[in-house]
Amino acid sequence: MAEIQQQAAGPPKGGKRRAKKMSTKIDMTPMVDLAFLLLTFFMLTTTFAKPYVMQLTMPVKSTEHTDVARNRALTIILGKGHRVHYFLGLNAPNDKTVPVPELHTTTFAANGIRQVLLARRQQQPGLVVLIKPSADSKYQDMIDILDEMSITEQKKYALVKITQDDLTLLSPAAL
Template identity: 60%
Template sequence: MAEIQGKADSGGKGGKKRAKKMSTRIDMTPMVDLAFLLLTFFMLTTTFAKPTVMQLTMPVKKTDDVEDTKIKASQAMTILLGKEDKAYYYFGLNTPNDPTVPKVELKVTDYSANGIRKVILDRQREAGGSEERAPIILIKPTEDAKYRNMVDILDEMNITNQKKYALVKVPKEDVDLIKEAAL
C-alpha cells in the first residue's frame, strides 16, 4: 500500500511560508507477491517439451532353422560411417572373392542435405516407387565413427522416409575398401 508521511512543522520564525514537502514511500510487497504468484502459476500450468524418440524395430534372435535374409545386389546400398565425419557409400554388394561380380566403386560424402541425403533420395527416385526395386540400405559403422554420425544417419533414414535399412557389423573387406580409398 502507498503511504504518505509528512514532516513535522519546525515552528520557526515567521516569514515566507513554504509548502510542506511530503515524502512518498511505496510498499512493494504486494507487487512482489503478485509476481511470485504469476510465476508459480505459469510454471505449474505450462507443458514442457516432450522428448522425441525414433521407433526402431529390432530383429528377433537368430535360430538354427532361420537363415539370413538375402538381398539383391541391385537393391543394396551400403553406407560406411568413417572417421572425421565422412560417410562412404557404394551400390551393390562388396564381394571381392567372387570374380563374376564387378568391384564396387567407393564414394565419399558428408551428412549434410546435399551429401548423403541427396544420394539416398536419388537412389529412391531410380526405383520409381516400386517395392521390388526399392533400395535396402546397409549401415556399417566403423570403429573410427562417432556416435553422432550414427544418430545423423538414422535421422537421414527418417527424413528420407527410407523404409528398409539395417545396422550391420562392418566386415574386413569394407575396412580394406576405405583404406584403399584413403591412399
C-alpha cells in the same frame, strides 16, 4: 505493509526543541508472496519441450542369416569427421565374379547422402540399405543417417557390423 514508528520523546532539555525522529520499517512479506505467486503461475502455464522421438520398428530376433541381392543393396559406411562413404552392392573380395565396388564419399547435407538415396531408390525400387558405422564415427552420425532414412522414406535398411573387408576397401585417409 509499511509503518512509521515514532521514538518516545525524552525529558525536555532546555532551549532547543528537537524534531521527533521517525524511522520506517518496510514489511517485505507481500512482495515475497507476489514473487512466489508469479513464479508458480509461470511454471504451471508454460509448456515443456517435448522430446523428439523417431519410430523405429525392430525385427523379431532370429538366428537365420538373411542374404541381400547384390543389385538391390546400397552399403553406407559412417566414417570419421561426419563423412559418409557408400558403394552400390556388397563388398565380396573372396568372390572373384564380383568386381571391387567403387567407393564414393559425401556428407549429411541435403545435397549429399539424401540425393544418393533418392536417386538410387528411383533406379532400384526394392532397395535395401546396409548401414555400417565405423569405430571412428560419432553417435550423431548414426542419428543423422537414421533421420535420412526417415526423410527419404526408405522402407528397408539394416544396421550391420563393419567387416574387415570394408575396412580394407577404405583407405586410411578416407577413415
